Amino acid sequence: MSENKIFAGPRVRRIRNGLSLTQTAMAEALGISPSYLNLIERNQRPLTVQLLLKLAAVYQIDLAELRGQASDSLGELRAVFADPLLSGELPGDQELIEIAEAAPNAAMGLIKLYRAYKEQGSRLKDLTSLLSGQDQAAALSGARLPMDEVREIFETRPYHFARLDAAAEAFHQRLAPGDDLQTALKDWLRRDHGLAVRTLPIHVMPDLRRRFDRHSLRLFLSERLSAEDQLCEIAMEAAHFAMPEALAEELAALPLTSGEARRIARFELARYAALALMMPYGTFLDICRRVQFDIDLVRVRMRVSFEQAASRMVTLQRSGALGPPFFLLEIDHAGNRLRARGAAGFPHRAFGGGCVKLSLHATFAQPGQILVERAEMPAGASFLLVARTTDGPRSGFNERVRRTALLLGCEAGQAGETVYAAVPAPPLAAGTACRLCERQGCLARAEPPVTRPLGLDEMVAGLSVFDFQ
Structure with missing residues (x-):
């Protein structure tokens, strides 16, 4: 035979x-x-x-x-070549199978390029609708990249996953790490799963922060990472082994529409599980209350970074054990929004976070210093805001430091149990974003509001070139 x-x-x-x-x-x-x-x-x-x-x-x-089959990307390639611009280029699936089989990286590049093309077209359509003078806001386009879909879900829903918190507390209790969680996790991974953790120098792994080699069962971490970030990476790997059911259940509960979106969301949930393992809910909330949510004191006592402690504070929404309803925003030097999370969803409508006057932007001129302010919004809402820069992976000589700014905030009326509520801070007249703000005479205005016509008058000049009627 x-x-x-x-x-x-x-x-x-x-x-x-x-x-x-x-x-x-x-x-x-x-x-x-x-x-x-x-x-x-x-x-x-x-x-x-x-x-x-x-x-x-x-x-x-x-x-x-x-x-297995030729490639998981075959279905997505079919969608690309089903576009009216390309529908007549291929007579059948055989060439698509050959592309996916022989050049998978090129196939994925083609798919990414097509996604970017569709996204750009959708955004241009939205912009045209917005600038056309219509009274209603432009309808949101249905075509979004998987990352946009995941970001929208995590920004609009409460940043609390009860199953992951419960599973992390139970695992932490079984592990009984004492004062050295990293060593306890390494020993558990080696003993129970045959997985070794190694730290590699920058020249060996110049472009990666972590790499898991499933053939040799080794987790490689870059020496660029701080001790706290290395612990987080190890805890993420441990979470996949120790609480797969909780991760799967929380992932299944999210309304995601594609496999790529689910992979991105799974990574975010694993990071949440890692923080829950590093800072078990009950212990973390107890320490926060004792030090009045002073982020610096919390991070010292929990042996985590400022960013990790601030991120964990947003999650304190367990029934019967609530913390203040914090929200968190992270931006880079250029003002690009990298993350937005909230205890009840990020408050886009009331706060926005796009006002250039916020101390979030001023922190880049004072790296490492905590700035506290009280922002008064045009609709009357008031927010207590705490901002500080945080540095990314260590850089080598002639490499620019990756520095971002974090803002942790909550409504001023709900910030009474925090140490920052006692800081004398004059109210800041802020807005959600220039395009939506109607404050007159704003020195920081960068764009005209879409709701009002410009007040062009040759006889009178205001404080801004975008003065409006």
Whole structure:
């Protein structure tokens, strides 16, 4: 009987490259000649059953990787070539299968380019509608990138996941780490799962903060990371092993529409689980109350970073054990919004966070210093805001530090139990964003409001070039 044959050259080549092996080294391990392996990788020779078993035994490869379909991207490629601009280019699926099989990275690049094209078209349509002078706001486009979809969900819903908090507390109690959680997690991963953790120098892993090698069961961390960030990465890996059910249940509860969106959300949930493991809910809330939510004191007592402590404070919404309803915003030097989270969803309508007068922007001129202010919004809402810069992974010589600014806030009337409520801070007349703000005579105005016509008068000049009627 003739044995089954599989042509899977590109997949074999990807496995070899992923292991950083030459054709000679892999051929020697498999007991074949380098020229024969070269023919296999070029799909000029099949993979026999014996060679499949040899690959699985030597490199611990799941046979599904070699026997699976051409690529998970095949369906997305079909959608790309179903576009009216491309619908007549391909007569059938065979060429798509060949593209996905032989050049998966190029296929994914084509998919990303098409997504960007569709997103740009949608945003231009929204902008045209907004600037056309219509009375109603432009309808939100249905086409969004997976990252936009995940961000919108996490910004609009409460940032609290009860199942993850409960699972993290139970695991922390079983682990009993004492004062050294990192060592306890490393020992548990090695003992129960055979996984070793190593820190690599920058020149060995210059572009990555972490890499999990599932073939050798090793987690590599970059020496760029601070001790707190290294602990977070280890805790994320432990969360995948220790609480998979809780992660799966919370992920299933989110209204996500694509596999890529679910992968992004799973990463965010794993980071939440890591923070919950580093700062168990009950212990963390008790410390916060004792020091009146002083972020610096909390981070010292919990042995975490400022950013990690501030992020965890947003999650304190357990029934019967509530903290203040904090919200968090993170931006970069250019004002790009990187994160927005809230105990009840980020308060876009009432606060916005787009006002240039906020101390969030001033922190870049005073790195490491905490700035406290009370922002008064045009609709009458008042917010107590705490802002500070935070630095990213360590940079080498001639590398620019990645510095972002964090803002932790809550409504002023609900900030009484925080140490910051006693700080004398004059009220700041702020707005949600220039395009939506109707404050007259604002020195910081960068754009005219969309709700009012400009007050162009040759005889009178106001404080801003965007004065309005």
